Amino acid sequence: MDAAEADFGGLGPKAGCKDLLLKAGLRPTRQRVILSKLLFAGGTRHVTAEMLFTEARAAGFPISLATAYNALKQFTQAGLLRQIPPNGVRSFFDTNTTPHPHYYLHGEDTLLDIPAADLLLASAPEALPGHEVSGVDLIIHLRRTPS
Amino acid sequence: MDAAEADFGGLGPKAGCKDLLLKAGLRPTRQRVILSKLLFAGGTRHVTAEMLFTEARAAGFPISLATAYNALKQFTQAGLLRQIPPNGVRSFFDTNTTPHPHYYLHGEDTLLDIPAADLLLASAPEALPGHEVSGVDLIIHLRRTPS
DNA sequence: TTAAATGCAAATCTTTTGCACTGGC
DNA sequence: GCCAGTGCAAAAGATTTGCATTTAA
Helix, strand or coil: CCCCHHHCCCCCCCCHHHHHHHHHCCCHHHHHHHHHHHHHHHCCCCCCHHHHHHHHHHHHCCCHHHHHHHHHHHHHHHHCCEEEECCCCCCCCCCCCCCCCCCECCCCEEEECCCCCHCEEECCCCCCCEEEEEEEEEEEEEEEEEC | CCCHCCCCCCCCCCCCCHHHHCCHHHHHCCHHHHHHHHHHHCCCEEEEEHHHHHHHHCCCCCCCCCHHHHHHHHHHHHHCCCCEEECCCCEECCCCCCCCCCCCCCCCEEEECHHHHHHCCCCCCCCCCEEEEEEEEEEEEEEECCC
């Protein structure tokens, strides 16, 4: 499948990332279109702002780092991404926005999905009075076994 | 119970925070003793570096913010604290180092313990080959209900 | 055309580091 | 007394903001 022709967000086989952005209420500006292609054309991805910035430059699109940050934030607020802060240093952004747990590999500073059925909650999370659950983060922290 | 005489870390009723620090392999310097009193004399606490810094100043101990950060990091590495990054902005440090889930209240930027039995994992987390589980973070994100 | 909304330089906020100096042993 | 190891000023790193400019409609 050509990346530019990927099936974006269940919008149908002809939809492009412009449609994805429009549907999310974001104007499909040049930079957003570029970044959304990089993010959503492949499979599930876990990127940091720096990674996306570097990738865009390598692809010949000289965006600024601030634009990468702003786009990631806007995409997250629009529901296209999920923000995961595993370590207090920098955040990752996951193109899979459905609730699912993650492995975080400390040595490699890498975030991975945990295959869905491997780990489940025993009960649905309860909110406090006057509040509602807006998300659930489950992160299993891994270190390389000393051997 | 007088705060200065609290039972620190199961070391017995006579132990002070100096013993707690020594047992953790940290020299009981003046600043560390002050900060450990603030952290461990009361019940369970969830503090940021800024909160601890402000609290120390208010108590008449003019430490620098860097010292608060460094002490929190050292205490965490020594196993006296647990670091929790709920939001990609700043980290909280929990004086309860046993594995347990948290509520994070977005509007108030507050971290709370979830009473233990309310939420459990259905299965023990599995590591990947060549890795071991070094920690599990479960955070339920709450927002104030629009009403 | 036009104004809503962007992209980015500069600022801000969080956290770490280098090193002069201290204070625990 | 002495030197391992601190405490903090300055630096580094992560993220946000203000505003001149762009560009989608």
